[in-house]
Amino acid sequence: MKNEIELNEYFVRFLSIVQGLDATNLFPQVSKLTKTEFRILREIIVEQKKGGHIISSELARRVGVTRSAISQIVSKLEEREVLVRIDAPDDKKIAYVEFSPKAYEIFNKECVRVNKIMEKVVNEFGAQKMEKWLAECEEIIETVKRVNDETAL
Numbered sequence: 001m002k003n004e005i006e007l008n009e010y011f012v013r014f015l016s017i018v019q020g021l022d023a024t025n026l027f028p029q030v031s032k033l034t035k036t037e038f039r040i041l042r043e044i045i046v047e048q049k050k051g052g053h054i055i056s057s058e059l060a061r062r063v064g065v066t067r068s069a070i071s072q073i074v075s076k077l078e079e080r081e082v083l084v085r086i087d088a089p090d091d092k093k094i095a096y097v098e099f100s101p102k103a104y105e106i107f108n109k110e111c112v113r114v115n116k117i118m119e120k121v122v123n124e125f126g127a128q129k130m131e132k133w134l135a136e137c138e139e140i141i142e143t144v145k146r147v148n149d150e151t152a153l
Contacts, residue, residue, distance in 0.1 A: 014140075033082075037073060039063050041082070041107060044099060053088075053096035 002010075033041070043062050047054040060070040074097055077083040082103040088094040099107065122130050 036063060036065065037077060037082075040070070040073060040077070040097075041099070041103070044083075044097060045107070048098070053086075053098070055094055056097055059097060 040059055040063055043059055044054055056070050056074055057067050059074070060067045063070065065073075074083055074085070078085065081100050084098055084100050085095040086098055088096060125133075
């Protein structure tokens with residue numbers, strides 16, 4: 001078994017890597033958005049790519065915030081002309097949350113730029129190494145979650 005100093009060093013290095021990745025700003029045009037706002041935009045895009053629409057309560061569930069918080073965030077993003085609410089044609093009590101045309105254009109430009117960055121990263125790092133690294137990161141995350149849950153019991 002590793003001693004406490006070695007275990008602490010693993011933890012510090014792990015957090016440093018996570019924080020370093022989290023702090024990397026790949027989307028400077030939309031950097032005025034909070035991480036939660038950006039996650040909301042991502043969920044809307046994911047749903048639209050599937051050909052669907054998303055409502056506020058589903059956004060709240062996916063992002064992990066209350067419905068009240070999502071409502072406030074969506075209202076703020078509507079004021080900034082990032083999002084729009086569209087009434088569902090078959091149920092006037094339901095409103096879908098969608099990108100405004102302006103926001104969609106900015107988001108698409110940023111995605112093209114980020115794809116170019118990631119292409120260079122993968123070319124430098126190597127596709128096989130990247131796949132292996134991502135798989136190992138996913139495995140570490142699942143292990144940390146599982147062990148944390150087991151320890152909490």
